[in-house]
Amino acid sequence: MExxxxxxxxxxxxxxxxxxxxxxxxxxxxxxxxMMHIAxxxxxxxxxxxxxxxxxxxxxxxDRRADIRxxxxxxxxxxxxxxxxxxxxxxxxxxMLYRRPGExxxxxxxxxxxxxxxxxxxxxxxxxxLSGGQQQxxxxxxxxxxxxxxxxxxxxxxxxxxxxxxxIMKMLQSLNEKGITIIIVTHDPDVGQAVRRRxxxxxxxxxxxxxx
Amino acid sequence: xxxxxxxxxxxVRALLAYKARSILxxxxxxxxxxxxxxxxxxxxxxxxxxxxxxxNLGSNMLMIYSGSSKSGGVSRGYGSKPTLRVNxxxxxxxxxxxxxxxxxxxxQNAQLVFGKKNWNTGIYGTTASYVEVRDWPVQEGxxxxxxHIRSAASVAVLxxxxxxxxxxxxEKIVGQNIxxxxxxxxxxxxxxxxxxxxxxxxxxxxxxVPYSTFSRKLSGSKLPGVTHFIxxxxxxxxxxxxxxxEVEEILRQRHRILPGADDDxxxxxxxxxxxxxxxxxxxxxxxLTAVAAISLVVGGIGIMNIMLVSVTERTREIGIRLAVxxxxxxxxxxxxxxxxxxxxxxxxxxxxxxxxxxxxLSVVAGLMTIISPDSILLATLFSGAxxxxxxFYPARKASRMDPIEALRYE
Numbered sequence: 001m002e003x004x005x006x007x008x009x010x011x012x013x014x015x016x017x018x019x020x021x022x023x024x025x026x027x028x029x030x031x032x033x034x035m036m037h038i039a040x041x042x043x044x045x046x047x048x049x050x051x052x053x054x055x056x057x058x059x060x061x062x063d064r065r066a067d068i069r070x071x072x073x074x075x076x077x078x079x080x081x082x083x084x085x086x087x088x089x090x091x092x093x094x095x096m097l098y099r100r101p102g103e104x105x106x107x108x109x110x111x112x113x114x115x116x117x118x119x120x121x122x123x124x125x126x127x128x129x130l131s132g133g134q135q136q137x138x139x140x141x142x143x144x145x146x147x148x149x150x151x152x153x154x155x156x157x158x159x160x161x162x163x164x165x166x167x168i169m170k171m172l173q174s175l176n177e178k179g180i181t182i183i184i185v186t187h188d189p190d191v192g193q194a195v196r197r198r199x200x201x202x203x204x205x206x207x208x209x210x211x212x
Numbered sequence: 213x214x215x216x217x218x219x220x221x222x223x224v225r226a227l228l229a230y231k232a233r234s235i236l237x238x239x240x241x242x243x244x245x246x247x248x249x250x251x252x253x254x255x256x257x258x259x260x261x262x263x264x265x266x267x268n269l270g271s272n273m274l275m276i277y278s279g280s281s282k283s284g285g286v287s288r289g290y291g292s293k294p295t296l297r298v299n300x301x302x303x304x305x306x307x308x309x310x311x312x313x314x315x316x317x318x319x320q321n322a323q324l325v326f327g328k329k330n331w332n333t334g335i336y337g338t339t340a341s342y343v344e345v346r347d348w349p350v351q352e353g354x355x356x357x358x359x360h361i362r363s364a365a366s367v368a369v370l371x372x373x374x375x376x377x378x379x380x381x382x383e384k385i386v387g388q389n390i391x392x393x394x395x396x397x398x399x400x401x402x403x404x405x406x407x408x409x410x411x412x413x414x415x416x417x418x419x420x421v422p423y424s425t426f427s428r429k430l431s432g433s434k435l436p437g438v439t440h441f442i443x444x445x446x447x448x449x450x451x452x453x454x455x456x457x458e459v460e461e462i463l464r465q466r467h468r469i470l471p472g473a474d475d476d477x478x479x480x481x482x483x484x485x486x487x488x489x490x491x492x493x494x495x496x497x498x499x500l501t502a503v504a505a506i507s508l509v510v511g512g513i514g515i516m517n518i519m520l521v522s523v524t525e526r527t528r529e530i531g532i533r534l535a536v537x538x539x540x541x542x543x544x545x546x547x548x549x550x551x552x553x554x555x556x557x558x559x560x561x562x563x564x565x566x567x568x569x570x571x572x573l574s575v576v577a578g579l580m581t582i583i584s585p586d587s588i589l590l591a592t593l594f595s596g597a598x599x600x601x602x603x604f605y606p607a608r609k610a611s612r613m614d615p616i617e618a619l620r621y622e
Binding site: 037040042043062063066067069070071075077081082083085094095097098099102142146 | 215218225226229528529531532533534535536537538539540541542615616619
């Protein structure tokens with residue numbers, strides 16, 4: 001691998017507007033994970049440009065990216081990624097713990113976010129006391145709590161059975177209807193059908209960009 | 213502040229999640245800090261008991277020994293060359309304003325006989341002022357007085373150990389006669405027990421007689437007027453060094469020592485003894501504490517080890533925290549606080565155990581131990597420092613993780 005540069009994304013030019021509900025699709029190795037890492041500011045592009053809310057965020061320091069992730073991006077993962085020893089409420093509070101300046105009404109805001117995903121009655125349950133679908137709802141509340149510009153969901157239904165997966169998709173749809181921008185990264189065509197715009201990637205190239 | 217409380221609560225919760233592991237890790241710090249506390253308290257106790265013995269020698273006392281004789285390159289030690297004389301002592305009493313009392317002593321070992329018992333001990337030929345210089349109360353009867361000295365009376369005052377060895381308990385002592393080198397002496401007093409001197413010698417194994425009687429009837433000395441030791445008490449504590457200077461000056465003058473030549477006598481103050489003892493116990497305390505500190509370092513390495521394991525195990529948690537916006541410093545502080553919490557809790561338990569062990573040592577083994585607040589403070593700060601030092605590397609490792617890699621970790 002030495003000396004050889006692997007270009008995961010080549011000339012992919014995409015613009016996503018506030019309030020959109022987009023799926024980035026493609027088989028494994030298509031570059032969709034790389035796209036999500038860059039969109040989520042978990043990684044910086046080697047070249048190219050990323051603008052978030054009109055601000056160039058392509059090349060920033062680790063801490064600066066952490067701050068932007070904290071304020072503008074909410075993550076939903078395939079395996080939920082909740083802290084096992086913390087209650088649902090504490091998991092939702094987590095992003096506010098790192099918010100600068102600090103958030104005085106953490107508890108209140110976390111409850112509000114749990115209410116939005118229909119989990120207010122499970123606030124004090126530990127993740128292991130919740131079903132997969134319930135855990136994903138808590139994870140969604142965590143993604144929402146800092147009112148981000150963008151929610152990035154990486155295979156949010158990948159670990160769930162079909163029925164639960166549909167429920168989660170319904171929940172994401174209803175959040176989108178409230179004006180929240182959501183990008184889902186998936187290879188599942190069913191998920192693709194539930195959104196309004198699909199960006200298909202193959203071998204790091206933009207294959208198609210369809211809007212219903 | 214609220215943030216710090218949150219972080220500490222988080223750390224305590226993480227430690228509680230693996231109770232057995234946390235306790236075993238803390239054990240290293242508990243033992244280390246406990247050992248440091250015990251060693252410091254034993255060392256300080258030993259020092260204090262030696263200082264007490266030194267003060268017991270006499271208050272504001274100076275000791276003057278005659279110089280060392282050399283024969284064929286072999287130095288024979290203090291007192292082996294008879295350079296001090298009774299009239300030196302008299303001159304000191306006369307001419308040194310900083311000096312309060314002067315006493316001089318000649319010593320010889322001799323056999324004592326009382327009834328059917330006998331005992332070998334040091335016979336001190338001295339003056340009436342001896343007990344004042346030495347701060348030594350009489351237990352029964354009286355000490356030698358000026359009349360006894362002047363008339364070279366055959367009277368003796370016994371030390372407590374001699375009494376124990378020659379008399380039955382409850383037997384009448386004062387007024388009895390004993391024989392020293394077959395010369396009959398009338399017992400006029402018994403001194404109170406003084407215990408051992410800083411070198412461990414029994415100071416009570418002694419019989420005092422007037423120095424005049426000593427030279428006429430006991431020593432048969434070829435060197436009349438020679439004395440082995442002059443004890444001097446200064447007017448006050450502040451005047452001890454002044455008294456030393458005056459004594460040295462007058463003795464050099466009387467012994468006709470040319471400027472630049474060595475003294476043929478030695479003047480020691482109790483402060484000098486105390487300083488020597490301090491040095492000895494100081495080295496001992498330092499060594500013991502060093503050994504204890506090594507166990508503390510071993511405990512610290514234990515913490516580092518467990519923190520490294522913990523960081524690896526919690527890679528995913530770190531990934532989540534980074535993803536939702538934790539900065540490097542946030543993660544660093546979280547793990548650092550965890551290590552410090554562990555070592556400080558260990559330090560507190562170690563202090564409690566160390567204090568208990570010190571008390572136990574003084575009760576069971578009869579050792580004098582001194583627990584001072586500063587050693588407790590030192591131990592607590594030190595355990596915190598151990599946490600920072602050994603927790604830093606694992607914490608930094610955690611904070612430098614790549615969020616993408618960390619989130620993928622299984």
